[in-house]
Amino acid sequence: MEAINDKLKTAAEEKFITLPGEELILVQRKYFVTLLFPVFFTIVSAVLFTSIFFGAFILLFYYPSLFIAALITILVVTLTALTKLLIDWYFNFYVVTNRKILEIRYAPLVSKQINKVLLDQVRCTEIDSKTDGLLNEMLDVGDITMTFDRPTHREEFVFTSVKDPKEVERYLESTLVRSIRQFDNGTFENIDGFWNKSRGDSKWQYKEELQVEPYVAAN
Amino acid sequence: MEYLKLTLYLLFLATIGFMLIYNWLYLVRIKTSDNKIGISAPNFIKTLLSASITVSIIAFFFVVLMVVLTSIGINSSDFSSAIIFPQM
Numbered sequence: 001m002e003a004i005n006d007k008l009k010t011a012a013e014e015k016f017i018t019l020p021g022e023e024l025i026l027v028q029r030k031y032f033v034t035l036l037f038p039v040f041f042t043i044v045s046a047v048l049f050t051s052i053f054f055g056a057f058i059l060l061f062y063y064p065s066l067f068i069a070a071l072i073t074i075l076v077v078t079l080t081a082l083t084k085l086l087i088d089w090y091f092n093f094y095v096v097t098n099r100k101i102l103e104i105r106y107a108p109l110v111s112k113q114i115n116k117v118l119l120d121q122v123r124c125t126e127i128d129s130k131t132d133g134l135l136n137e138m139l140d141v142g143d144i145t146m147t148f149d150r151p152t153h154r155e156e157f158v159f160t161s162v163k164d165p166k167e168v169e170r171y172l173e174s175t176l177v178r179s180i181r182q183f184d185n186g187t188f189e190n191i192d193g194f195w196n197k198s199r200g201d202s203k204w205q206y207k208e209e210l211q212v213e214p215y216v217a218a219n
Numbered sequence: 220m221e222y223l224k225l226t227l228y229l230l231f232l233a234t235i236g237f238m239l240i241y242n243w244l245y246l247v248r249i250k251t252s253d254n255k256i257g258i259s260a261p262n263f264i265k266t267l268l269s270a271s272i273t274v275s276i277i278a279f280f281f282v283v284l285m286v287v288l289t290s291i292g293i294n295s296s297d298f299s300s301a302i303i304f305p306q307m
Contacts, residue, residue, distance in 0.1 A: 007258075007261070008258065011257055011258045011259070012257075012258075014257070015256075015257030015258070016257065063224065065285055066224060066227060066228070066285075068281075069227075069228060069231045069281070069282050069285055070227075070231060072235070072274075072277075072278040072281060072282070073231040073234050073235055073278065073282075075274065075278070076234075076235050076238045076239075076271070076274055076275050076278050077234065077238060079270070079271045079274060080238050080241065080242055080271055080275075083242070083245075083264070083267050083268055083271055084245075086264060086267065087245070087249065087260070087264055090260065090261070090264060091256065091258065091260075093258075104256055104258075106256045108245055108248035108249055109241075109244055109245060109248055112256065114256070
């Protein structure tokens with residue numbers, strides 16, 4: 001598990017650090033224990049269907065070969081479902097840098113979704129954590145909600161099923177808020193420009209303020 | 220009754236065939252995930268998918284055999300019961 005997280009961190013540093021002065025703060029995947037319930041549900045469903053087919057093809061009508069065919073079909077479907085669950089979990093993660101927050105959700109053959117919040121375009125007003133349910137309380141798994149004020153509306157960015165939500169919240173508060181303040185005060189080094197998107201325009205543009213020397217007419 | 224059995228075999232065959240194609244496409248897609256989102260899939264996921272494909276291929280040919288035997292009139296239950304459920 002540690003090796004997987006290290007690989008994710010390295011990949012995030014290589015692929016998602018794109019803006020000037022950007023530093024990686026946090027890379028987080030959903031806690032792997034959240035996989036247990038869907039895995040359990042899939043296995044129980046497989047057992048249930050096997051029982052039904054056993055009742056129908058062995059006890060009711062005696063067709064052992066049909067039962068074997070049903071059994072291997074169930075095995076193939078279950079194996080595929082478990083693999084898909086694992087892959088969907090693996091390709092869903094959050095990246096927090098001092099310039100942006102990303103949620104990457106990739107389900108091969110189905111969807112690819114990258115949610116991005118550029119922190120220099122919004123103001124982070126709240127960071128809340130929440131733990132619901134007995135199991136989550138025992139495992140210390142919960143959600144972290146970050147609320148941003150945008151020019152037109154408020155927007156929430158939710159990190160779901162994160163391990164140690166209080167700890168992550170505290171870390172985000174201390175690191176991220178400081179980074180945003182630094183950015184607001186213009187104390188970042190090597191940053192002359194900013195990202196901007198006009199209303200109705202789908203693409204972000206990087207703009208820089210040019211320092212123009214005042215023109216002095218020569219006499 | 221033989222038609223019902225054949226229909227069920229074909230239903231299982233279609234399901235296994237679909238899973239086989241799905242897993243194969245999944246594996247191909249996973250191998251290009253590095254270009255898609257910047258994170259490559261670990262080896263254990265590729266191994267799991269390869270195992271799923273192997274099981275699907277074996278299952279596919281097994282069910283094809285059952286369909287052939289049923290369609291030519293050989294009662295496949297006879298040898299299945301002898302091998303798998305000898306006590307019943």
